[in-house]
Amino acid sequence: MRNPLTALDKPALFAAGSILLILAVGSLYTLSTGGGLTMLSPAYLSQQLQIAAFLGLIAGGLMMVILLGHIDLSIPWTLTAAAMMATSVGGPAAVPVALAVGLAVGVVNGLGVAWLRVPSMIFTLGVNTVLQGLMVLHTGGHAPQSRSTGLMEFLATGHVLGLPMAALVWAAVSGLLVVLLTRTAMGRAVYAIGNRESAAYLSGIPTNRVIVGCFAICGACAALAGCLLAGYSTKAYQGMGNAYLLPGIAAVVIGGTHVLGGRGTYTGTVLGTILIVVLQSVLSVMQMPDAGRQIIYGLVIIAMLFAYGRDTGRAG
Amino acid sequence: MRAALSRNLGLLLAVGLFAALYGLYSAQHPRGGSAALLVQNSNESFALILAAMAQTVPVLTGGLDLSVGPLMTLVNCLASRVLSGGPVELAFGILACLAAGTLGGLVNGCLVVYGRMQPIIATLATGAVYIGIALFLRPTPGGAVNADLSAMLTYDLAETAAVLGVFDGGQAAWFQPFAPIPVPLLLVLAVLLFVWVPFRGTEMGRGCYAVGSSEGSAYLSGIDVDRSRLAAYTLAGLFAAMAGLYLALQTGTGNADAPQAGAYTLNSIAAVVIGGTSLFGGSGGVVGSLFGALVLRSISFNFRVFDEASWLGALADPLLQPLFEGMVLLIAVSLGAARALRIRNRLQLFG
Amino acid sequence: APKVVAGPGADPQCFKPWEASTTHLQWPAKTGPYRVALVNGFVGNTWRIQMIQTAKAYVEKPDIKPLIKDFKVVSTGTDAAAQLGAIEDFINQGFDAIVTIAVSPTGFDRVIRAANRANVVLVPFDNVLDTKEVMQVNEDQLEMGRMHGRWLVENVGKSGALLEVRGIAGNSVDRDRHIGFREVVEAPGTSFKIVEVVGNWDDGAAQKAVADALAVHGKFDGLYVQGGTTGAVRALMDAGHPLVPVSGEAENGFRKLIAEHKDKGLKGLSVGQSPGMVAVAIKAALSALQGHPMPQLISMPIPSESYKTLEAGKNFWPELTDNFFTANAFPACGVDISGIEIMAQTKEDRK
Amino acid sequence: MTDATAPLLELRDVSKSYGGVHALRNVDFAGRAGSIHAVLGENGAGKSTLMKIVSGVIRPDTGEMRLDGRPVAFASPREAVAAGVVCVFQELSLVPDLSVADNICITDPPRRFGLIDRRAQRRVAAALLDRVGCPGLDPRTRVKDLPLAQRQLVEIAKALGRNPRVLVVDEGASALSGAELARVFAVLREVRDGGALVIYISHRMNEIRELADRCSVFRNGRHVETFDAHTRGHDDIIRMMIGREMTGVFPAKPAAPRDYPPAIRVDHLSWDDRLRDIGFTIGKGEIVGLGGLDGQGQRELLLALFGVLRGVEGTVAIDGRPRRIDGPAAAKAPDIAMALIPEDRKTEGLVLAMSVADNIALSSLGGHGGGILIDRARLESDVESMVRSLQIKVGDVNRAVATLSGGNQQKVVLAKWLMTKPRILLLNDPTRGIDVGTKQEIYALLRRLADEGVAILLFSTDLAELIGCCDRVLVLYRGGIARELAGDDITEMNILGSAFDVALTGSPGPARAAGAEVRP
Numbered sequence A: 001m002r003n004p005l006t007a008l009d010k011p012a013l014f015a016a017g018s019i020l021l022i023l024a025v026g027s028l029y030t031l032s033t034g035g036g037l038t039m040l041s042p043a044y045l046s047q048q049l050q051i052a053a054f055l056g057l058i059a060g061g062l063m064m065v066i067l068l069g070h071i072d073l074s075i076p077w078t079l080t081a082a083a084m085m086a087t088s089v090g091g092p093a094a095v096p097v098a099l100a101v102g103l104a105v106g107v108v109n110g111l112g113v114a115w116l117r118v119p120s121m122i123f124t125l126g127v128n129t130v131l132q133g134l135m136v137l138h139t140g141g142h143a144p145q146s147r148s149t150g151l152m153e154f155l156a157t158g159h160v161l162g163l164p165m166a167a168l169v170w171a172a173v174s175g176l177l178v179v180l181l182t183r184t185a186m187g188r189a190v191y192a193i194g195n196r197e198s199a200a201y202l203s204g205i206p207t208n209r210v211i212v213g214c215f216a217i218c219g220a221c222a223a224l225a226g227c228l229l230a231g232y233s234t235k236a237y238q239g240m241g242n243a244y245l246l247p248g249i250a251a252v253v254i255g256g257t258h259v260l261g262g263r264g265t266y267t268g269t270v271l272g273t274i275l276i277v278v279l280q281s282v283l284s285v286m287q288m289p290d291a292g293r294q295i296i297y298g299l300v301i302i303a304m305l306f307a308y309g310r311d312t313g314r315a316g
Numbered sequence B: 001m002r003a004a005l006s007r008n009l010g011l012l013l014a015v016g017l018f019a020a021l022y023g024l025y026s027a028q029h030p031r032g033g034s035a036a037l038l039v040q041n042s043n044e045s046f047a048l049i050l051a052a053m054a055q056t057v058p059v060l061t062g063g064l065d066l067s068v069g070p071l072m073t074l075v076n077c078l079a080s081r082v083l084s085g086g087p088v089e090l091a092f093g094i095l096a097c098l099a100a101g102t103l104g105g106l107v108n109g110c111l112v113v114y115g116r117m118q119p120i121i122a123t124l125a126t127g128a129v130y131i132g133i134a135l136f137l138r139p140t141p142g143g144a145v146n147a148d149l150s151a152m153l154t155y156d157l158a159e160t161a162a163v164l165g166v167f168d169g170g171q172a173a174w175f176q177p178f179a180p181i182p183v184p185l186l187l188v189l190a191v192l193l194f195v196w197v198p199f200r201g202t203e204m205g206r207g208c209y210a211v212g213s214s215e216g217s218a219y220l221s222g223i224d225v226d227r228s229r230l231a232a233y234t235l236a237g238l239f240a241a242m243a244g245l246y247l248a249l250q251t252g253t254g255n256a257d258a259p260q261a262g263a264y265t266l267n268s269i270a271a272v273v274i275g276g277t278s279l280f281g282g283s284g285g286v287v288g289s290l291f292g293a294l295v296l297r298s299i300s301f302n303f304r305v306f307d308e309a310s311w312l313g314a315l316a317d318p319l320l321q322p323l324f325e326g327m328v329l330l331i332a333v334s335l336g337a338a339r340a341l342r343i344r345n346r347l348q349l350f351g
Numbered sequence C: 001a002p003k004v005v006a007g008p009g010a011d012p013q014c015f016k017p018w019e020a021s022t023t024h025l026q027w028p029a030k031t032g033p034y035r036v037a038l039v040n041g042f043v044g045n046t047w048r049i050q051m052i053q054t055a056k057a058y059v060e061k062p063d064i065k066p067l068i069k070d071f072k073v074v075s076t077g078t079d080a081a082a083q084l085g086a087i088e089d090f091i092n093q094g095f096d097a098i099v100t101i102a103v104s105p106t107g108f109d110r111v112i113r114a115a116n117r118a119n120v121v122l123v124p125f126d127n128v129l130d131t132k133e134v135m136q137v138n139e140d141q142l143e144m145g146r147m148h149g150r151w152l153v154e155n156v157g158k159s160g161a162l163l164e165v166r167g168i169a170g171n172s173v174d175r176d177r178h179i180g181f182r183e184v185v186e187a188p189g190t191s192f193k194i195v196e197v198v199g200n201w202d203d204g205a206a207q208k209a210v211a212d213a214l215a216v217h218g219k220f221d222g223l224y225v226q227g228g229t230t231g232a233v234r235a236l237m238d239a240g241h242p243l244v245p246v247s248g249e250a251e252n253g254f255r256k257l258i259a260e261h262k263d264k265g266l267k268g269l270s271v272g273q274s275p276g277m278v279a280v281a282i283k284a285a286l287s288a289l290q291g292h293p294m295p296q297l298i299s300m301p302i303p304s305e306s307y308k309t310l311e312a313g314k315n316f317w318p319e320l321t322d323n324f325f326t327a328n329a330f331p332a333c334g335v336d337i338s339g340i341e342i343m344a345q346t347k348e349d350r351k
Numbered sequence D: 001m002t003d004a005t006a007p008l009l010e011l012r013d014v015s016k017s018y019g020g021v022h023a024l025r026n027v028d029f030a031g032r033a034g035s036i037h038a039v040l041g042e043n044g045a046g047k048s049t050l051m052k053i054v055s056g057v058i059r060p061d062t063g064e065m066r067l068d069g070r071p072v073a074f075a076s077p078r079e080a081v082a083a084g085v086v087c088v089f090q091e092l093s094l095v096p097d098l099s100v101a102d103n104i105c106i107t108d109p110p111r112r113f114g115l116i117d118r119r120a121q122r123r124v125a126a127a128l129l130d131r132v133g134c135p136g137l138d139p140r141t142r143v144k145d146l147p148l149a150q151r152q153l154v155e156i157a158k159a160l161g162r163n164p165r166v167l168v169v170d171e172g173a174s175a176l177s178g179a180e181l182a183r184v185f186a187v188l189r190e191v192r193d194g195g196a197l198v199i200y201i202s203h204r205m206n207e208i209r210e211l212a213d214r215c216s217v218f219r220n221g222r223h224v225e226t227f228d229a230h231t232r233g234h235d236d237i238i239r240m241m242i243g244r245e246m247t248g249v250f251p252a253k254p255a256a257p258r259d260y261p262p263a264i265r266v267d268h269l270s271w272d273d274r275l276r277d278i279g280f281t282i283g284k285g286e287i288v289g290l291g292g293l294d295g296q297g298q299r300e301l302l303l304a305l306f307g308v309l310r311g312v313e314g315t316v317a318i319d320g321r322p323r324r325i326d327g328p329a330a331a332k333a334p335d336i337a338m339a340l341i342p343e344d345r346k347t348e349g350l351v352l353a354m355s356v357a358d359n360i361a362l363s364s365l366g367g368h369g370g371g372i373l374i375d376r377a378r379l380e381s382d383v384e385s386m387v388r389s390l391q392i393k394v395g396d397v398n399r400a401v402a403t404l405s406g407g408n409q410q411k412v413v414l415a416k417w418l419m420t421k422p423r424i425l426l427l428n429d430p431t432r433g434i435d436v437g438t439k440q441e442i443y444a445l446l447r448r449l450a451d452e453g454v455a456i457l458l459f460s461t462d463l464a465e466l467i468g469c470c471d472r473v474l475v476l477y478r479g480g481i482a483r484e485l486a487g488d489d490i491t492e493m494n495i496l497g498s499a500f501d502v503a504l505t506g507s508p509g510p511a512r513a514a515g516a517e518v519r520p
């Protein structure tokens, strides 16, 4: 049986092509300004991989809930709360504490969505606001420590065998997610629920548990990203998650995952992530003013969707 | 009767919540119920109400418009460039703003309909483009909006009459009962009456509901699915334009503020949901969203009036306020969950 | 409404006029104690929280407490309409003074008029308004930019490659600092190659932007970072870039880094926008309410420390979090609430 | 109905293929005005495909269509409707969130001042509902609150409202029976007598016999033959359809009633006001039928047993032990091993966009070895053997199940549950819209399963099925068991009798007022 979940499909190929195109444009720019082919240097690429790991972790988790046909808008403050809790009360157990926070938030999201049946778009938005409120309280309450631990810093900025540790963490999590999606009952259940929840339910799939599980994974991934981000800048701070939600969604969708659930490959998400990161980087390096940057960013997404992301209508 | 009640439960819930929150606020406010307060409250709510209305229409078709905030920001910046000069120029300026917003909505619609893109991601992308254009129009906040026009549309009828110099400058005796009516309130009513109600009563408007409820059935039934969808996004653009235009009138300037745009988009979605419109499409309406927006606004109204020593003193703690805001939002949207817990046939949970 | 009067104003040590030509304003004196409100914008960062805590501590001080009978703080988020509404609301509630950090530098004409009509003293600070009609408190952002520029010229020389990390696009503070900076480093006689990236005043964003710039452009001889300096320096270190002079904000983390690495070449200038400014704004409001003539634009001293003047426990705190803003006290104004008093108290201390 | 009239609708040499599947191959079809034309064929024969072409849903790859002798090519159902070609689709085209009235007048509603006139619309709807024998239905009710049978009536009313010249009913009355069906037939005859062409598709031969003037038979995407009704015998037609001789639809029942050890025992089961104090047992190896008028609680009973309903009272004992089943996941656990073939395969039985293989494996994931990880090779071979044993017609099991014909889709649902090796099998009208050949296979399968010891509870709207298949039949009325029939007592007379006997003492379903024909 051909495995439809990991195969390099059209979106993935397009994303890969676009990444090369963007790098080429960036290189033309650096050449024209006399900087040489710095964008193809191992240092630059490895650094991009390191930075992509943060968004990649988030996108990976987000993909789990998007495949269900849901969304998690609480990512920014889940990430921040996890990082802040890890640094302030975690001590040596910082990473487990962060993961616990992420899992807890994910479970709350999942319960709201699965049992209360509140649309995820709005429930997670509310949870995000609540988390922000809690963190405002936390920051203002006493002097919370925000210094990341050595382990967090190693995970974020260390290198092993010349490869950025962050990218290795991302690869490890990716491996787990791919196995989960393609080789386990839960993975099939995720796709089934995303397509038709009633049929999945009547097939004896414990749909609510799967939904809670996916949100928990999403929360944990965001928390792990929060750990790495805190390690990267050696501290946790308010607002550290703001820049990751919309790019995360864009990465997943550009990678070919259907926003309404049921379809998508993990490879696509990885490529979508790299695409977004490289695009942001090239635009930043080219010193594009913010206005132009926004426009190009939007147009690239539209162009990608035109190329392949066109909805062929819902089957059936 | 019961059927009608259950169908409008969401709306009733929003109205009830609003009444409770606003009542609490008015009771605590030293000038609660006064005309000045009404003007102020309708003023600060108007843009969000219109943004929520804008969000409602695509949501009815089963879509979503993440570019509501950006589009409204774009129009806000455009308005700060064109809303000056004499009456004719002003009229053209207003038309240009409305047209720009409508065009933005149409572009969204085209991407969704002809580009066959998923609305969430298509409007995420156009949203970035619109913010970019807004930044080009207004690299830094500023600009000038005709003060008379602003005064005419953002205060009460007395002010409008004074600006226009009609009814003895608003001093006519018969006019006095109407004088304190806030103009933004009238504008919202006018939008409902002259834009929404007619739209809802056309085949196209009903088509939006049908498409959202079941696109396949709508198509097989002979509904022009594309046209309905296109109309929905275009109308959303028009509403967003009104919101942006009003923001320009209210602040007198344009500001390409991306975080503010994002906040409007998210709040518009929250308002739509609180107002009882299903995010899956097919049921609900802009009246609910109006109250949804008012609920959101009234939450924060209350933070201003409570004394730290009073029975709801915690509302006055500035570090607790963001938490309360989130909690009330969560509770408001979870109230509908009573339905999910009451449902006796679990298959109905999947809608 | 305030009268425009001739200077000098009250307490010129503290309320220093912006420039010689700054006008003075005088409100009719009211008898205290007064009702004062603080209308904040968003609360999503440490600076704002530190600011709110400072304000709350300041009004509890023995010399201030008797002057204030009611002090309210609200945060309105990034939404201009909501902020304008909140200010208008406090005017309607009969508050005597309102201090605020404006969400947008324009668009306040309406509330300024309302405030003047009700003789309410409105004091924008930090993000000030582009208007001469209200009393405002700020550090001179243009001058701040120039300071950074001058310091870099001193420490780098008159030529070389500079990296400028800017703040949030479209914000007037970003604009002013940038202009001030460029004035100096592009002055005749200098020849810098300047690369400009956007760091959004955020550590993570600045760190990424700097990392990108380093990877692509190679070497720089000096950095000017508007905000998120800690992150920018981290990027420098992560990339193994030689430590060069960095001119940046007053974050504790940056100062810790300078102190630690100044011998290895990390010369640094740390110039801060102080959350303690809120106390000065409140003090100015009280003074105006008492009928003293006040400068229309009050210039706060820019607290600056360089690698030569850093002293642990005095102007930075190695054991405290990076996020915390070191400059908090303005002795000339009797504002002596140091940052650590506010942010470093533990739960136990508070009891 | 003169033979001399030229055909109103004519298709020539029409072909349509999906990927490699030829849904239609060089098909000719002609229908005359003023006739009812039945289209017959197995599942997947291409009937619906042809009708979708006729009504503008899809476009043929080749061939042409003529209406009134003029060539037409509809780009959408909208254009077809405008030309007077109206279709009642197999998969209904009602918008669930809109009211009945809104649905009936969904295109071209009555207007006032340019806007939809709701009151006039309700009047029009009420009149049409009246005409199809559904006068009690409030036009303001939302369609999603209606049971399937009423939806079909609304759909038919909607079609009538469009004044069709060609009216296609593609299994659009499959959920109807008894008086409702009779009323619909009368209406269809009226339409015919008004000079229209009615194309009627159904798998129920008796309906065809009663209604049709002409018949066309299709097999495997090809047109086999068109002939005047009553010129061919039943067996003849069946042979044309399935391409072979057909003997004995129903497998033999066990000769003498046996003493089955009980597999499931239900006592005092009640839910809402839809199920009242139901008690029965089903033995291992026994097939028990659920009969009665439509909507008497049969579907709710199945859902209640499967744990889908909340707040069910009473006890259910499996193998003598009382069990609480709170959902399908619990029901399929090995110690209960219950399976339900749901009512609507498109929304409840299948994940249409997923492949045939994934669908078949859906209920038994984790049951193919490999611990946490799925053993792919084993899963694959399990799926293949299922496809083979149920003779599911599918080239590649990785194709989306949506591309299968209705009958084969139903087999996929069956396969999915058979993979779990159920000991108790609940079926909700499993043969609705399934051709006779496949039906026969399913009946044989059920009997085989029973012989292997599976306890089967079968709800069917088809009387013959209950009679032919079941060892016992429970007739439900208003949520309670009205009568239990066994052995030779299971006859049409008895089932209908007990359904109506009780009905006469209470008040049966919707009152059937004399149909006032309002709409011209």
Ligand SMILES: Nc1ncnc2c1ncn2[C@@H]1O[C@H](COP(=O)(O)OP(=O)(O)OP(=O)(O)O)[C@@H](O)[C@H]1O
Binding pocket: B001, B002, B003, B004, D099, D118, D138, D140, D141
């Ligand atoms: N099932 C029902 N039974 C009794 N009364 C009803 C029912 N449905 C609606 N009504 C009432 O009848 C009146 C008209 O109903 P109708 O549904 O036509 O209103 P409407 O204006 O179309 O509403 P909407 O805009 O929600 O479609 C309403 O006042 C409603 O409260």
Ligand SMILES: Nc1ncnc2c1ncn2[C@@H]1O[C@H](COP(=O)(O)OP(=O)(O)OP(=O)(O)O)[C@@H](O)[C@H]1O
Binding pocket: D018, D019, D021, D022, D023, D041, D042, D043, D044, D045, D046, D047, D048, D049, D050, D090, D402, D403, D404, D405, D406, D407, D408, D433, D434, D435
């Ligand atoms: N959208 C599609 N994609 C691929 N194949 C399709 C599609 N629609 C129909 N087919 C195939 O075309 C053939 C004819 O299907 P059709 O639905 O016309 O059969 P039918 O005669 O209506 O059967 P039934 O009695 O089961 O409704 C079937 O083999 C089916 O699998």
Ligand SMILES: [Mg+2]
Binding pocket: D047, D048, D049, D090, D170, D406
């Ligand atoms: Mg068919």
Ligand SMILES: [Mg+2]
Binding pocket: D099
């Ligand atoms: Mg209605």
